[in-house]
Amino acid sequence: MKRTIPLVITSAVGFVLIIAFFIPLIEKWGEIAMIWFDILAAIAFILGGGNLLRVHLKKVSDRVRGWAYSVITIVAFLGMLFIGLTKYGATPAPQQEFYGETFASLSIADFPQEYTIDGSIPERAGRKQLPASVRRQLTERDGKLVFKGWMSTNETSGDQKKDLLEYQEKLAWQATIEQLHDLAQPPKELRGKVHYHADRQMLSFKGHMTDEQRDTLLALYANSEPWKKAVAELYERAKPETSVEVDKDSIPAGFTAERAKDKISKHISFDEKTLGIVGPMSSKERSDLKRQFPVAMPMAPAAQANLRNELTKSVALTSKQTEFFDAYFKTQWNTANLATALNDAGKAQMVDKTARELLAEREEMEESDGTRFDPELKKKVGEDQALNDAQLTLLQAFVDAGDGSMVRIDETVESLRSAGPLSDAQAGAFRAFLAKNPTVGERQKDLCILLLQNGPLSDAQRNLLLGNYRNQRNWESTVEKLFDAAHQVKYQWSGDYRGQGTAFWWMYEYAFKPLTATMFAMLAFYVASAAFRAFRAKNIEAILLLGTAFVILLGRTFAGAVLTDWLPTTGPLSMLRVENLTLLTMMVFNTAGNRAIMIGIALGIVSTSLKVLLGIDRSYLGSGEE
């Protein structure tokens, strides 16, 4: 029995794997069998670890030869196990897919509201279940669809609406889902601020929660205790103020507390020494805070000359550097590029028609006794809106002034709005166009690198070119620190044990990797000694082997090509060139030999596998006998 059961399992799994290869219907069985092996192998790790400890402790106890190595093994094993399991030195992982949000637990069962709509879940061939993202929320009851919680359309928290729309590509179903989606949403005043993540069973809130927002949320479901508890938790978690120290020299010109509150977030605080925020910081707030340095505007020839003069005050540039300096400023953006970007953004958007719209069109077609239905799937939203002359003049003035500071950019947006119609998309395109271009500091840094690639620069020249960029980097680093500090972590042990800077990572990088690399590197010496022995010309076969090896070795070096360079590259004699001989040997003789071995191996595997599966070969189980 001890050997029969493993044998039966082996045979059954083996035959399932073979049959699953040919029959699509049971393809999954093979995958399941492989998963079971992995689970078994994972459990075997415990077995291996226990055995390792036992063997080495016994060696230490018996003081056998080399017992000190066993001590090292035991210490290293236990040390790594402790460090890995306790995640020593690993900082908790942030909720990085939800930057700027705070979380509180709220199970689906505790979510106080259900949304119902007429409809039913369609049957799908292949017995496919509902999408995993909505399986726990969407049910069918008394001929109605019931959805518990809010339906998300957020990329990061899973697009439940999209999943449901794709579940069945029929207009009636999709129209129902669109209706359900519109229904299962938070109140209007809190849309975009509060979310429900059904897969994590968490309620989340974006940014800082004010008292009014808390009261609105509490009033939503005042009778639900779990809801009130979750809102109270969110309120508490979104309240703490975080701040970091600021390097005075790195503060962007024109950046003030008022400006931060007005243009970025009213929860940001700033004085000459510290930068702070109440609640978590969103990714947009982070990039807005970082982007406070003036954008590099197209530089006029006079300004270019001034910069060059300043640069060459003490040490002159080489002629090559001067050439590259001039070339660098030849490819600058201009007003026309900026105007094109704004006009493009002002064009009417083509968006997909909703299922409800298409359904209405189809019904209309059917009412008019039509049979062919091939509607446009997109519709135009808004009107084309191009910049007027006054706005173009303002743009030109903005570019000519050469001031790319944030204050000036904001002022220009306001001026453009007052000079004519300017949509939010156009205002966004204006800022995005400028954000795409380097800041003054980045441009000077790029110039510095370019000049260094083409000649030397003195310390003074480097400082002149890199000063602004250095300040910018310091400021960005401060913002990043604040962003990290203000962010809510997942839970205390959520950090990656292999994350950079953890004790495990240190051991892996600075002990394990060098040691294994050393072992691998020794292979080079072993190859040399083995080759020396194998290539001794003792008989005809060995001489052939030596000759072939010599040709291959020569063919892989430059010397080989040089030695037979005098031979023609075409015609029959070209075959005698060493690189061609090498190629011939590898492609023909080596491949032929290898394939013969491979065919033999394949047949051997078939035969051995069959013997194992039929129970003829049982020696791996201990014996051929029961």
Place this chain on the structure above:
Amino acid sequence: MERATIISLLLVWAAPAALLAQEPLPPTELAVVDHGWDNGASIDLAWKLSASDAKDAKLKYKIFTSGEKNGRFKELAMSEPTDEMYEAGKFGVSIEVEPGVEYVIRVKAVRELQVGGKPVFIASDYVESEPLRGRMQGFDGERFSALLWTLLLCGAVVFWIVHAKNIALAVGDNVEKLRQLLKIRTIPGLEAVDEAVGRATEMGRSVLFIPGIQDMNDIQTIAGLTILDRVATTAAEFDAKVEVPTSRALVMTTARETVQAAFLAAGRPDAYNEDLIYYVTDEQFGYVAYLSGMMVREEPAACFYMGSFFAESLILAETGNSIGAIQVAGTAQPAQLPFFVAACDYTLIGEEFFAASAYLSGDPEHLGSLKGQDVGKLMVGVFVIVGCTVATIAVVSGLPVVNAMLQLIKDFLL
């Protein structure tokens, strides 16, 4: 007069352009069927080319799918007919679908124009199919040749196992006679097993057996352990010590079972020491470091490397060589074979490694399987020769019949 000439000239110029911008006629006779003998993930489409299409017109065809008739149709693909399709007047293509889900297909002929350097498509009216589902069949037709080969090879092995058992009934317990009748050749590497274990016994040193670095799901590890069975039996008979450090915990437990049973079969259960079969580490070079150190310290008289090896093969074999151990290796990793051949006394190359258990046991079932393997080799050899001949004739003569034969071989035998 002059004005009239200009107008007529303009008309002559404008006429082809207007024709070109005209909406093409739609394709017709759209046939949509489930792709046979598959897992239901594809359906076959065929339609008659648009009447506006010709080799010089070069229309393209857009395929759209929806879950219902008169639904929202999404563009799936756009392709153009090949020369063969123009000759046949029909377009045929397979598309990927989700098995079991209902699809309605629409096809439109489109004419591509360049306006301001950008492509603009003028589409015809559509032709629409009836709803269809991709159905999963009981057998994957693309794997027919694999099934054929499996049946042929396994059939040959099973036939010879049965046949060898019949021969064994005639010759009784005479294994040598059975080997002679079945024409089983001698494998020096396996003959050396007894020699190596005997040498270790004489020198009073241990025998080291390394079953490779792969887990029990690798057939090479299983083949290695069948050889361990023989090594352990011989060691038990000679009263030699067999040490088996493993790099996988499951291999360790299996090797323990193998060695214990071998000692039991040899009548020496008391000599079995479980502690000599132990787990070292899963890490490739950690395992090598341990083995190299152990070999240098303990200097085993015989080393067996039987299983799946990678970069560690030469490090182990050279270390073993440096301590003067008699070494026998066996692996089915072609890249490692030269290293073992260079550094070991005997090497079981590929199929010899898998033949070992059969050769060593001498059982008619096992020896029969070797013969079955030979039949497989014969079949492969015949097909290699036929294939090479047909391919050569096809290239030299260019005869369509030979090319068709070559294609047949490629489609059904490879």
